[in-house]
Amino acid sequence: MARSAGPACALLGIGREAASFERRGFLPAPPAVQQRLEGIGRTFIDGYRAALSAASAEALAAQLDAEIPLAGRGFAYEGAGMGLALLDLLMPWTASRLQAFLAGPALAHCYIVHVGAGWALARLPWGEGYRRRLDPLLGWLAYDGWGFHRGYFGGGRIPAAYPARLGMAARRVHDQGLGRSLWFVCGADPWRVAMAVAGLDAGRHADLWAGVGLAATYAGGADEAALGELRRLAGAHAGWLAQGAAFAAKARLHAGNPTADTERGCRALCGCDAVTAAAATDRALQALPADGPEPAYALWRHRIHALLRPRSEEPVPC
Template identity: 35%
Template sequence: MVPLVSAPVRKPSPLRRALRPLFTRDPAFLEPVIARFTLDGEWQRERVRMICRSFLTGYNAAATAEDLSEVHAAVRELPRYYRPFAYEGAGMGYGPWSYLHGRPLPEFERHIGSLTPDTVYQNHVGLGWWLGMVAPRRPRAIAACTELLDHRYRLLPFEGLGFRTGFLNSGAVARTAAFARYGEHGGHVCHQGFGRSLWFVHMGDVRQALATVESLDPGFHGDAVSGLGLGCAYSWLDAPERFAGVLDQVPAPLRADFLQGAAFGWEARQLADRPLFDELLGGADIGHRRRVLEAVRVVHEVRDDLVHRHVRHVFYQRWRHGTRDRVGQLIS
């Protein structure tokens, strides 16, 4: 097993350089995984494939980089719409990069944060993928790593860990039992990530995704539906005409959770590439534009209020809950 934390050295050794190819992943290895997904149509399947290719482009670029700045050149080869997915992959790629370069894993924010600050959420989610690979049964080691992260984002790796679990196992609910090992708050955020994975496992087939959510412990239904909303808003930013139809299929008691997740997805997209966000939103009808911009405003206001009150404990959960409490008015 790769050590969770490596002893720091100034330069990668020749031996560690030689190990780089062992950490790369051919995008084709996910094809059997995607083949098991029950997607609504072929264009959804192709979109999931493109997202996976983009994610692994960023991962491979970071894992094999001499200097992390090399990641930018690889990401620029992708269509602009998919580049944030690649930077999420780079967050995962920091794991092998830190090992090969002898850098402590908790230096993550120092290196990845300076590389791509506009995808801060995606970066931390990508780190969760790596932690799910190297330490899934070491909750104390994961907690020790995440506790050193910025308090606003230290729960986000659990979202990535939960997403990885659901995505690689085609949304198998039995796998979620392991989330309990990450504590109360980690467990809830893992379920949000699992719910987001269901969006990709069943993209467009909302009823099937919701049926899977229904089989979870009821205490996690809201988390999982939040993840569905996040995945929908983030991956279908360029399909605004489809959003209302998806929202209409969500049971009324869970629509605020769905919209909270969507609000976080839209805000992440806006931060990652504001010009592209404005361009794509400009093509939407006025009602959807108003809803999106109001949702993003709520995300910012809740965050700023927490910062103003110097809230540090489980910041991300309080951010989610505060946003959910205020987005209900945007559903109609």
């Protein structure tokens, strides 16, 4: 996607160099892993920039589908979600670009596009109310994107404080996204990830490990031995690691872009294949009540955790 992204991109643009580990302040990783994770970041940026200049939702999807290989296409759609949400927030008097995208060509990528919208909420201080315009269940994923954004753009430092605007339920989803970012910040190294999680308050560890499992299975980059070590290090939170991996499997299978990493991650972290892990997320949706004292999204996560939790979840010292 080397084409010009137009006036909007000139104003809101993020250059592809922003995905480099050096630019982000991340510690170096093994070359193949670093190249993979940096490539994911560049693909996200490509999708974001494409969204800023697209003439329509259909034209945007056609461009992404034509130019991005299937395995990485979800990251481009995530970036597009950020771009469209930013445009919606900056021009609220127009019809929602993001809603048109989700209602049509991005339906298969609905999970990841909602995550991308959260990146926009992290950048604009008046954006939190936008979440309530999204899907009542999947709209909570915007807080995941918000948390990922804060970790990814933290200069290699993990933010310990929450944004003041977030309530308790939103903070838990934020931490799932922050946990996802650790996979990138720590170069997919299980011990670095475990140490980063341990450095934050213990009450946050379950949600952080869920995000780690999601990233390890969706973004990939780890072999069976590293994934086994990751599960061992998660200890008492191995069930949350599995919950995140199941989310990743569902998102990829729904979009029709599963990879070998999806299968490998589910077998290592969930103890089952990707199809079975994704099916657990569907089972957990059955008769799911609407938001009440506990948001439906939180209950969904807890149900998935209960379905996939290992029999033994002993803590492991880091």
